[in-house]
Amino acid sequence: MTNFPADPIFSDSRIYRDIAVEALSASESAFSAGSRPKEDGSSGRVLAYDPEHRSFKQSMIAIVFAGLYIEARLWLHGCSRLGIAKYRSIDRRPLEDRLPALGVSDAMLRDDLKEYRESRKSLVHEKPVPLSMETSPTRVAQTEAAKAMALMDRVDRALADSAT
DSSP states (O other): OOOOOSSOOOOOHHHHHHHHHHHHHHHHHHHHHTEEEOTTOOSSEEEOOOTTOHHHHHHHHHHHHHHHHHHHHHHHHHHHHHOHHHHHHHTTSOHHHHTGGGTOOOHHHHHHHHHHHHHHHHHHTOOOOOGGGOOSOOOOHHHHHHHHHHHHHHHHHHHHHHHO
16 A cells, blocks of 8 residues: 555545556556467467557556656655655656655666656657667567556655655
């Protein structure tokens, strides 16, 4: 269970989390339904073309709502810990740069938040270029969505640990 401030405030963060989790589940179901084991028994799966792109769409929803959740959790924790006025000045910083002010010094979490932020940006704000010019990493929405779910939990744990 997530720790939220004791003082009651209205927040949709739990709904954002639910949407992200449900979208990842729908993405995984769509992926499984559209794939089968290789006939030769080797590792990997054969994917069927899905003209509806269900798995991709649900992965994108999971990625975006995971971000909404993480932003909301940082805001709630930051305002509880520092006050609204002080946290507001931190709120525009990149996700990973907010951690020190919140008492979180986990370098791996910082790196993973940066990776999430960059991945989300490249997926949500697509900048297509010819494949011959490709200079950035290829991102797979389904993989990034699963990583985003794990990141939500890690952010929750880090914020809970910093509160004690």
